[in-house]
Amino acid sequence: EIVLTQSPGTLSLSPGERATLSCRASQSVSSSYLAWYQQKPGQAPRLLIYGASSRATGIPDRFSGSGSGTDFTLTISRLEPEDFAVYYCQQYGSSPWEFTFGPGTKVDIK
Amino acid sequence: EVQLVESGGGLVQTGGSLRLSCAASGFTFTNYWMSWVRQAPGKGLEWVANIKQDGSGSYYVDSVKGRFTISRDNAKNSLYLQVNSLRAEDTAVYYCARYQWSVGAFDIWGQGTMVTVSS
Numbered sequence: 001e002i003v004l005t006q007s008p009g010t011l012s013l014s015p016g017e018r019a020t021l022s023c024r025a026s027q028s029v030s031s032s033y034l035a036w037y038q039q040k041p042g043q044a045p046r047l048l049i050y051g052a053s054s055r056a057t058g059i060p061d062r063f064s065g066s067g068s069g070t071d072f073t074l075t076i077s078r079l080e081p082e083d084f085a086v087y088y089c090q091q092y093g094s095s096p097w098e099f100t101f102g103p104g105t106k107v108d109i110k
Numbered sequence: 111e112v113q114l115v116e117s118g119g120g121l122v123q124t125g126g127s128l129r130l131s132c133a134a135s136g137f138t139f140t141n142y143w144m145s146w147v148r149q150a151p152g153k154g155l156e157w158v159a160n161i162k163q164d165g166s167g168s169y170y171v172d173s174v175k176g177r178f179t180i181s182r183d184n185a186k187n188s189l190y191l192q193v194n195s196l197r198a199e200d201t202a203v204y205y206c207a208r209y210q211w212s213v214g215a216f217d218i219w220g221q222g223t224m225v226t227v228s229s
Contacts, residue, residue, distance in 0.1 A: 035215035037155075044205055044219040045147075045155065051214060088155055092214060097169050099145070099157035099209075099216075 002027050002093050004102035012110040019076040021105045023089035028069045033092035036065055036074045039104075040085045048087075049074060076107075084109050112136035112218055114206045119223030126196050126227070132189040132206030132220055139187040140164070143209045145216060146180060146191045148202035156202075159191065160209055174200075196227045 003026040013019055023034075031052040037045040047056040049065035052072055062077040076083055089102040118130040130146070145160035159180040161168040168180050179192040189206055203222040210217045 030214075033214040035213075037216075039155075044221055045216070046219070047215050047217050050217070054213070056213075056215075056217065090155070090215070098171075099147075099160070101155040101157070103154050 001096065001098060002029060002091060002100055004089055004091060004100055006087075006089060006102040006105045008105060009103075010106045010108060012108055013079055014110045015079050015081055017079050019074075019079055019083070019107055021074040021076075021087055021107070023067075023072040023074070023102050025070045025072075025091060029091040029093065031068050034065075034067070034072055035090045037088045037090065038083075038085045039088065045088065079107070083107065114208065114218055114220035116204065116206050116220045116223035119204065119225045121226045121228060122196055124197060124227055124229045127192070127194045128196070128225060130191040130193065130204055130206075130223055130225070132191075134187045134189065134206075134208075137208075137218075139182075140184045143211065144180075144182060144189045145207045145209050146189075147205045147207050147216065147219075148200075149205070149222075150199070150202045153202075158204070161189070193225065196225070198227050198229065201225060201227045 005024045007022045034052040036049040039045040053065045064075045066073050086104045086106045088104045113135045115133045146158040159170045161180045177195045181190045205222045206220040207216040208218040
Protein backbone atom coordinates (compact mmCIF):
# COMPACT_ATOMS: atom_id res chain seq x y z
CA GLU A 1 0.00 0.00 0.00
CA ILE A 2 1.32 3.40 -1.01
CA VAL A 3 1.06 6.18 1.56
CA LEU A 4 1.07 9.81 0.47
CA THR A 5 2.44 12.42 2.84
CA GLN A 6 1.81 16.11 2.26
CA SER A 7 3.78 18.98 3.71
CA PRO A 8 3.41 21.36 5.25
CA GLY A 9 0.13 20.64 6.97
CA THR A 10 -0.72 24.33 6.90
CA LEU A 11 0.82 27.09 4.83
CA SER A 12 0.12 30.66 5.91
CA LEU A 13 0.75 33.13 3.13
CA SER A 14 -0.42 36.49 1.84
CA PRO A 15 -2.13 37.18 -1.48
CA GLY A 16 0.47 37.61 -4.19
CA GLU A 17 2.94 35.24 -2.57
CA ARG A 18 4.16 31.96 -4.04
CA ALA A 19 2.92 28.69 -2.54
CA THR A 20 4.90 25.46 -2.79
CA LEU A 21 3.13 22.29 -1.65
CA SER A 22 4.82 18.92 -1.39
CA CYS A 23 3.46 15.40 -1.84
CA ARG A 24 5.74 12.50 -1.05
CA ALA A 25 4.92 8.84 -1.73
CA SER A 26 6.14 5.87 0.28
CA GLN A 27 6.97 4.10 -3.00
CA SER A 28 7.43 5.26 -6.55
CA VAL A 29 4.16 6.16 -8.27
CA SER A 30 3.39 6.60 -11.93
CA SER A 31 3.34 10.27 -12.88
CA SER A 32 0.45 9.42 -15.20
CA TYR A 33 -1.70 8.76 -12.15
CA LEU A 34 -0.71 11.58 -9.82
CA ALA A 35 -3.31 14.31 -9.45
CA TRP A 36 -3.94 17.39 -7.33
CA TYR A 37 -7.33 18.69 -6.13
CA GLN A 38 -8.50 21.88 -4.49
CA GLN A 39 -11.28 21.89 -1.92
CA LYS A 40 -12.94 24.93 -0.41
CA PRO A 41 -15.12 24.75 2.73
CA GLY A 42 -18.50 23.21 2.04
CA GLN A 43 -17.61 22.36 -1.54
CA ALA A 44 -16.65 19.25 -3.44
CA PRO A 45 -13.04 18.80 -4.51
CA ARG A 46 -12.03 20.19 -7.90
CA LEU A 47 -9.41 18.65 -10.15
CA LEU A 48 -6.48 21.01 -10.68
CA ILE A 49 -3.60 18.93 -12.05
CA TYR A 50 -3.46 15.48 -13.62
CA GLY A 51 -0.55 13.44 -14.88
CA ALA A 52 1.58 15.27 -12.30
CA SER A 53 1.93 18.38 -14.47
CA SER A 54 -1.07 18.93 -16.75
CA ARG A 55 -3.64 21.54 -15.83
CA ALA A 56 -7.28 20.47 -15.93
CA THR A 57 -9.75 22.39 -18.05
CA GLY A 58 -10.27 25.94 -16.87
CA ILE A 59 -7.46 25.95 -14.31
CA PRO A 60 -5.43 29.19 -14.36
CA ASP A 61 -1.79 28.98 -15.36
CA ARG A 62 -0.64 30.21 -11.95
CA PHE A 63 -1.14 26.58 -10.90
CA SER A 64 1.60 24.18 -11.92
CA GLY A 65 2.62 20.67 -10.99
CA SER A 66 5.93 18.88 -11.21
CA GLY A 67 7.80 15.87 -9.95
CA SER A 68 8.25 12.18 -10.51
CA GLY A 69 8.90 8.95 -8.64
CA THR A 70 8.19 9.69 -5.00
CA ASP A 71 8.31 13.49 -4.89
CA PHE A 72 5.72 15.79 -6.39
CA THR A 73 5.07 19.50 -6.04
CA LEU A 74 2.14 21.82 -6.61
CA THR A 75 3.10 25.44 -7.07
CA ILE A 76 0.80 28.44 -7.05
CA SER A 77 2.87 31.24 -8.51
CA ARG A 78 0.92 34.19 -7.10
CA LEU A 79 -1.86 33.51 -4.63
CA GLU A 80 -5.23 35.00 -5.41
CA PRO A 81 -7.88 35.39 -2.66
CA GLU A 82 -9.84 32.47 -4.11
CA ASP A 83 -6.84 30.13 -3.82
CA PHE A 84 -7.01 29.85 -0.05
CA ALA A 85 -8.24 26.29 0.36
CA VAL A 86 -7.14 22.73 1.11
CA TYR A 87 -5.11 20.89 -1.51
CA TYR A 88 -4.92 17.12 -1.85
CA CYS A 89 -2.64 14.94 -3.92
CA GLN A 90 -3.91 11.55 -5.09
CA GLN A 91 -2.48 8.50 -6.81
CA TYR A 92 -3.72 5.30 -8.40
CA GLY A 93 -1.91 2.03 -7.92
CA SER A 94 -2.74 -1.31 -9.50
CA SER A 95 -1.04 -3.67 -7.09
CA PRO A 96 -2.85 -3.57 -4.83
CA TRP A 97 -5.73 -1.79 -6.53
CA GLU A 98 -6.05 1.49 -4.71
CA PHE A 99 -6.77 5.14 -5.07
CA THR A 100 -4.96 7.00 -2.32
CA PHE A 101 -5.27 10.59 -1.20
CA GLY A 102 -2.77 12.53 0.83
CA PRO A 103 -3.92 14.15 4.09
CA GLY A 104 -4.04 17.60 2.52
CA THR A 105 -2.30 20.94 2.87
CA LYS A 106 -4.33 23.92 4.02
CA VAL A 107 -3.31 27.22 2.48
CA ASP A 108 -4.63 30.01 4.64
CA ILE A 109 -4.34 33.76 4.75
CA LYS A 110 -1.48 35.11 6.82
CA GLU B 111 -23.58 20.95 -18.38
CA VAL B 112 -21.72 17.99 -16.94
CA GLN B 113 -23.26 17.23 -13.58
CA LEU B 114 -23.44 14.63 -10.82
CA VAL B 115 -26.17 14.90 -8.20
CA GLU B 116 -26.15 12.64 -5.14
CA SER B 117 -29.07 11.79 -2.90
CA GLY B 118 -30.09 9.26 -0.28
CA GLY B 119 -27.98 10.26 2.68
CA GLY B 120 -29.37 10.65 6.16
CA LEU B 121 -29.22 9.67 9.81
CA VAL B 122 -29.11 5.94 10.47
CA GLN B 123 -28.41 3.79 13.50
CA THR B 124 -25.35 1.62 13.89
CA GLY B 125 -25.91 -1.56 11.91
CA GLY B 126 -28.41 0.07 9.60
CA SER B 127 -28.49 0.47 5.83
CA LEU B 128 -28.91 3.15 3.20
CA ARG B 129 -28.87 3.34 -0.58
CA LEU B 130 -27.06 6.32 -2.01
CA SER B 131 -27.83 7.45 -5.55
CA CYS B 132 -26.02 9.63 -8.06
CA ALA B 133 -27.70 11.02 -11.17
CA ALA B 134 -25.36 11.84 -14.03
CA SER B 135 -26.05 14.25 -16.86
CA GLY B 136 -24.26 16.14 -19.58
CA PHE B 137 -21.93 13.33 -20.64
CA THR B 138 -22.08 9.81 -22.03
CA PHE B 139 -22.37 7.87 -18.79
CA THR B 140 -21.57 4.52 -20.36
CA ASN B 141 -18.09 5.70 -21.37
CA TYR B 142 -16.79 6.14 -17.85
CA TRP B 143 -15.81 4.33 -14.72
CA MET B 144 -17.64 5.82 -11.76
CA SER B 145 -16.60 6.06 -8.13
CA TRP B 146 -17.62 6.93 -4.60
CA VAL B 147 -15.24 8.95 -2.43
CA ARG B 148 -16.04 9.89 1.16
CA GLN B 149 -14.91 12.51 3.63
CA ALA B 150 -15.45 12.21 7.36
CA PRO B 151 -16.20 15.48 9.17
CA GLY B 152 -13.06 17.60 9.33
CA LYS B 153 -10.98 14.87 7.70
CA GLY B 154 -9.45 14.11 4.32
CA LEU B 155 -10.70 12.24 1.29
CA GLU B 156 -10.99 8.46 1.09
CA TRP B 157 -11.75 6.47 -2.05
CA VAL B 158 -14.52 3.95 -1.31
CA ALA B 159 -15.35 2.07 -4.50
CA ASN B 160 -15.49 2.20 -8.24
CA ILE B 161 -17.19 0.35 -11.07
CA LYS B 162 -16.44 -0.29 -14.71
CA GLN B 163 -18.45 1.26 -17.54
CA ASP B 164 -20.65 -1.78 -18.06
CA GLY B 165 -20.82 -2.78 -14.41
CA SER B 166 -18.83 -5.95 -15.01
CA GLY B 167 -16.22 -5.18 -12.39
CA SER B 168 -16.10 -3.28 -9.12
CA TYR B 169 -13.42 -2.52 -6.54
CA TYR B 170 -13.54 -1.48 -2.91
CA VAL B 171 -11.35 -0.13 -0.14
CA ASP B 172 -10.69 -2.88 2.39
CA SER B 173 -12.67 -1.19 5.18
CA VAL B 174 -15.99 -1.51 3.31
CA LYS B 175 -15.58 -4.86 1.56
CA GLY B 176 -18.52 -7.13 2.29
CA ARG B 177 -20.64 -4.24 3.61
CA PHE B 178 -20.92 -1.82 0.67
CA THR B 179 -21.98 -2.58 -2.90
CA ILE B 180 -21.51 -0.24 -5.84
CA SER B 181 -23.78 -0.62 -8.85
CA ARG B 182 -25.00 1.34 -11.84
CA ASP B 183 -28.02 1.54 -14.14
CA ASN B 184 -26.77 2.80 -17.49
CA ALA B 185 -30.31 3.13 -18.83
CA LYS B 186 -31.00 5.66 -16.08
CA ASN B 187 -27.53 7.28 -16.06
CA SER B 188 -27.35 6.48 -12.39
CA LEU B 189 -24.79 5.21 -9.90
CA TYR B 190 -25.62 3.64 -6.56
CA LEU B 191 -23.93 2.68 -3.31
CA GLN B 192 -25.71 0.24 -1.03
CA VAL B 193 -24.26 0.68 2.43
CA ASN B 194 -25.01 -2.00 5.00
CA SER B 195 -23.87 -2.82 8.54
CA LEU B 196 -23.03 0.82 9.08
CA ARG B 197 -20.54 1.83 11.72
CA ALA B 198 -19.82 5.16 13.39
CA GLU B 199 -16.64 5.45 11.31
CA ASP B 200 -18.72 5.41 8.11
CA THR B 201 -20.10 8.85 9.02
CA ALA B 202 -19.03 11.08 6.14
CA VAL B 203 -20.02 13.08 3.13
CA TYR B 204 -20.18 10.64 0.22
CA TYR B 205 -19.19 12.07 -3.15
CA CYS B 206 -19.98 10.55 -6.50
CA ALA B 207 -17.08 11.12 -8.89
CA ARG B 208 -16.22 10.28 -12.46
CA TYR B 209 -12.83 8.64 -12.94
CA GLN B 210 -11.31 9.41 -16.28
CA TRP B 211 -8.56 6.93 -17.11
CA SER B 212 -7.27 9.11 -19.96
CA VAL B 213 -6.15 11.67 -17.39
CA GLY B 214 -5.80 9.34 -14.41
CA ALA B 215 -7.94 11.42 -12.09
CA PHE B 216 -11.39 12.04 -10.66
CA ASP B 217 -12.37 14.81 -13.03
CA ILE B 218 -16.03 15.46 -12.15
CA TRP B 219 -17.50 15.47 -8.64
CA GLY B 220 -21.00 15.77 -7.24
CA GLN B 221 -21.86 18.01 -4.31
CA GLY B 222 -22.03 15.09 -1.88
CA THR B 223 -24.60 13.49 0.39
CA MET B 224 -24.13 13.22 4.15
CA VAL B 225 -24.40 9.91 5.97
CA THR B 226 -24.50 10.07 9.77
CA VAL B 227 -24.32 6.85 11.75
CA SER B 228 -25.48 7.16 15.31
CA SER B 229 -25.80 4.72 18.16
